[in-house]
Amino acid sequence: MIIKRTTTAVVIGLGLVTLSACGSSDSGGAGDSKTVTLVSHDSWAVSKSVLADFEKRSGYKVRVLKDGDAGQAVNKAILTKDNPQGDVFFGVDNTLLSRALDNGLFQSYEAKGSDQIVQQYRIDQDRHRVTPIDSGDICVNYDKAYFSKHKLAPPASFDDLIKPAYKNLLVTENAGTSSPGLGFLLGTAAKYGDGGTSRSSEAESGGGWQDYWKKLKANGVKVVDGWEQAYNDEFSGSAGGKKAKADRPLVVSYASSPPAEVIYADPKPTTAPTGVASGTCFRQVEYAGLLSNAKNTKGGKALLDFLISGEFQDDMPLNMFVYPVRESAQVPEEFVKFGPQAKNPETLAPAKIADNRDQWVKSWTSLVLK
Amino acid sequence: MALPVAFFAVFFAYPVAAIVARGLKTDGVWRFGRIGEVLAQSDIRHVLWFTTWQALASTALTLLIALPGAYVFARFDFRGKQVLRAVVTVPFVLPTVVVGTAFLALVGRGGLLDQLWGVRLDTTVWAILLAHVFFNYAVVVRTVGGLWSQLDPRQEEAARMLGASRFAAWRKVTLPALSPAVAAAALMVFLFTFTSFGVVQILGGPTFSTLEVEIYRQTSEIFDLATAAVLTIVQFVAVGAILAVHAWTVRRRETALRLVAPETTARRPRGAGQWALLGGVLASILVLLVLPLGVLVQRSLDAPGGYGFAYYKALTSADSGIFLVAPIAAIGNSLEYALAATAIAVVIGALAAAALTLPESRLRSTGGTSMTGRLVRGFDALLMLPLGVSAVTVGFGFLIALDEPPLDLRSSWILVPLAQALVGVPFVVRTMLPVLRAVDGRLREAAAVLGASPWRVWREVDLPMVRRALLIAAGFAFAVSLGEFGATVFIARPDNPTLPVAVARLLGRAGDLNYGQAMALSTILMVVCAVALLLLERIRTDRTGEF
Secondary structure, eight states: OHHHHHHHHHHHHHHHHHHHHHHHHHTOOTTOTTEEEEEEOTTOOOOHHHHHHHHHHHOOEEEEEEOSSHHHHHHHHHHTTTSOSSSEEEEEETTTHHHHHHTTOEEOOOOTTGGGBOGGGOOOTTTOOOEEEEEEEEEEEEEHHHHHHTTOOOOOBHHHHTSGGGTTOEEEEOTTTOHHHHHHHHHHHHHHOOOOOTTSGGGGGOOHHHHHHHHHHHTTOEEESSHHIIIIIIBTTSHHHHHTTOOBOEEEEETTHHHHHHHTOSSOOSSOSEEEOTBTOEEEEEEEEEETTOSOHHHHHHHHHHHTSHHHHHHHHHHHSOEEOBTTOOOOHHHHHHOOOOSSOBOOOHHHHHHHHHHHHHHHIIIIIO | OHHHHHHHIIIIIHHHHHHHHHHHEETTEEOTHHHHHHHHSHHHHHHHHHHHHHHHHHHHHHHHHHHHHHHHHHHBOOTTHHHHHHHHHHHHHSOHHHHHHHHHHHHSTTSHHHHHHOOOOTTSHHHHHHHHHHHHHHHHHHHHHHHHTTBOHHHHHHHHHTTOOHHHHIIIIIHHHHHHHHHHHHHHHHHHHHTOOHHHHHHSGGGOOOHHHHHHIIIIIIOOHHHHHHHHHHHHHHHHHHHHHHHHHHHHHTSOOOBOOHHHHOBOOOHHHHHHHHHHHHHHHIIIIIHHHHHHHHHHHEETTEESSHHHHHTTOSTTSSSSSOTTHHHHHHHHHHHHHHHHHHHHHHHHHHHHHHHHHHHHHHTOOHHHHHHHHHHHHHTTGGGGSOHHHHHHHHHHHSOSTTSOOTTSTTHHHHHHHHHHHHHHHHHHHHHHHHSOHHHHHHHHHTTOOHHHHIIIIIHHHHHHHHHHHHHHHHHHHHHOOHHHHTSOBOSOOOHHHHHHHHHTSOSHHHHHHHHHHHHHHHHHHHHHHHHHHHTOOSOOTTO
């Protein structure tokens, strides 16, 4: 009896292994010209019906590979560029764009409908290696309840954040490891300029963002490693923060975080519990492109066209919490009401970011973390 | 022997070597000079130093807190012991993404320590050390407690009859018998804390960094593959050394000890002192282990409309937008992956364990060379190496190594269970080895003499004896794969997230419902792990290795 039962177990075990072995062959399909593969980061999302629509219209089956967070996904795509995992890559933003372009990640293709995209986002106009898909703002969010309870006006600008009234209130992320953390640093660099590297002799009095961050540090900014810890564990305005009795009413997050607090609440409040300090924003733009050595270039091109089509652009905001780049696209009501895009965000040219990013992060690390 | 070796060569050694080579080779030329350059950097040296001392401190602290626990579990009989033993093991198999948040509730702001004494330990090194105790408590209780419960208490009693003081009897009789187990446990804890990733990243904030965290940052964020390769080599050498020492202590532990059935050594605690010890241990388990887990449950039920199952209900709806499917489907995905990983791990692990015992029984009968023995021991240690190599290294390695037919597995779902099996195999081997070694070779020979074929010998002699160990090994591999996060998250996959991945993704987005659902999913993951472990407690054998 005992032996019989074990035999069954062994048979089941072997069966599973065989199954697994078979499974590897049928899930491939990358070389199939009817399948187009999109490689993206973990935040990729689209409504089922919208994607099904595209599949029906184009005749392609879309396979999506989520490849870690934004930085990882880009790095992996570069590592595998000679034999890519897919045809289209979506999700490289302006802070990492030159890493992707310099490594020859993309091939040229001007997507149909590119002329409908807001002018300021169009770059690489002579070669069309990337197509802008969405934009977002990295901004300081504030906890409305805290500021009304303390009868204090929430900060509105970078300059406000170093005022004594806001001492020990801000939590931000590590610029070396977190994309909002890096965006916030770049925002200050765009605003105050570069005060020189720490090696040069003027550095002490050089001003620039280095000087600003010294003041921010003196004003008690707290730095944690990632957005999840900052927003869910440290920020008093978020759902998680309330449960964790968090005590920082200011956090570096996104302009679309307040709408998310409304949309993902049950029952939905009439007003967002958090707001955005509009003078602290850095504009992030995400691009997509046809991968060099893509196996299904035709399908990839169709997919890129789809990503800037009206249908996808209208659907995108509530799925990925970003703003569309197509001029005629509809922005959802919650976004307009609770998290409008900043009027005058800080911006930096991708080339400038590429030239300075590593050096800035390095000096930021020794300035703020050590 | 061939299958496990091939498995590790293809799915571990080759990918890791590929990614290291990519980092150290430019234009086809090896640049070993990079090693010196990287190691000369002061921040890298700082990381090395911190990694080492925090691992030492964590190990000392874990032993300090867990050894009384090991004694209590070994010698005392009390109600709920089985459940408690399963509960203390839950943290060991839970993903750190989940636990980091919960642990903050103990040591962070508004946490227990804060409320009682106004002490906050978050972003101090104490948070890291305590979290390491939390994770590794079970390692000590199981390794040391397992042996302790089988030591014959009459030996110590005899020493006392002969006039030794209680302490002297313990020091001269129990301690020497126990010390190899303590050393083995300490080394395992040291290994796990030396390669600690999630705990340090979440609780340590940006100021503390271990080698493993630094490898992750260099590979995944900064994209400096050369530095990452050097650090991988350093960690590899260090882990190899730890494992070599570990293998040596394990050998010593297997020297003949007179063991008795654990049921006969445990008894009800007697006297105020023993009750106080039991109470103290239970209190420390309650505060250090149960409380953080309890916080998860509490937050998962704390919905806006009052306590209830609102977040659990939300898990079943697919319209949140983060996933194409309802988050609850992640449970199904996780179970499928874990089953496949368990099957692979059990087949590979059992074959390896069988191969490791075979030459030994032959050695004994033929008086063979010590060379074979050393080789076998080397392979034994080798099987543990995946536990000491960064998941990001393996994940990125898979990407560039397994990209050509017939091994183009990069985006195939099988890669996830394969990566999980890499972590599961060491547990299977360590569970099976002691049991297989205990099978008397003469039984097999007798069967063979009586005319049984090798297959029949295995089926009628070995299998009945190792059946329970096999089940336990499978259970452990299952629980470990279920909670496995590192390798899973570094592998590209179509949208079928596992439980830990789904939790991480929900935590990555603002909004009450997302946070609540993350807590609810974490609770489900915890319950599934606990149930699996509890079932294992029911089929524990008397010699089930270390875990």
